[in-house]
Amino acid sequence: MPHVNHLKDFTTQDLTDILSWARAIKANPNDFRSALSHQSLAMLFQKTSTRTRVSFEVAMTELGGHALFLDWQSSNFILTDLAYEIEYLSRNVQVIMARLLHNSDFLTMAAASQVPMINGCCERYHPCQALTDVLTMTEHSDKPLEALHLLYTGVQNNVSNSLVLMADRLGFSLTLATPEPAATQESFRCRFASDDDG
DSSP states (O other), X not given: OXXXXXXXXXXXXXXXXXXXXXXHHHHOGGGGTTTTTTOEEEEEESSXXXXXXXHHHHHHHHTTOEXXXXXXXXXXXXXXXXXXXXXXXXXXXXXXXXXXXXXXXHHHHHHHOSSOEEEEEOSSOOHHHHHHHHHHHHHTXXXXXXXXXXXXXXXXXXXXXXXXXXXXXXXXXXXXXXXXXXXXXXXXXXXHHHHHTO
16 A cells, blocks of 8 residues: 555546445445454544544444554654654554644655555645545535536635645546635734724
């Protein structure tokens, strides 16, 4: 299994297969109760998230595996060399999911890890969220994916970056409705000025 950083290295067939497996597992969970038997996932959180931790941990449990939670602030990741620490961790588990502040840290970790790594979120990419969003689209429409049109409203961020990659690979239409960064900054300045005026 390759590292899952930004989905750029995944083909259309790769992503289609992932979505197909996800639908099969959701439809018949009992058929997959031992799919990850004797497999351990390390979940490393530099950046907190309730949903990411719960979804990965429950998934590992329901598939017969084990999830190990590691908080960045209460581990040696804040004390020692990042590559050294991840190399040691990777000798004890079969896969590592890391939720990080910076994609540069993911790249450092992936280069040192002996096992596949999953980007659980960083400032540039959010591949798992994008995959889940597209899975939801297919679950709530009878149309083929390439006939769907997704409208994304909000700031341009890691999620929108990953959705662009998904749309490119899978052929659905995507419209991004995002404010310009300069306009957003000006809005904040005006709001804070109004607050200061009482």
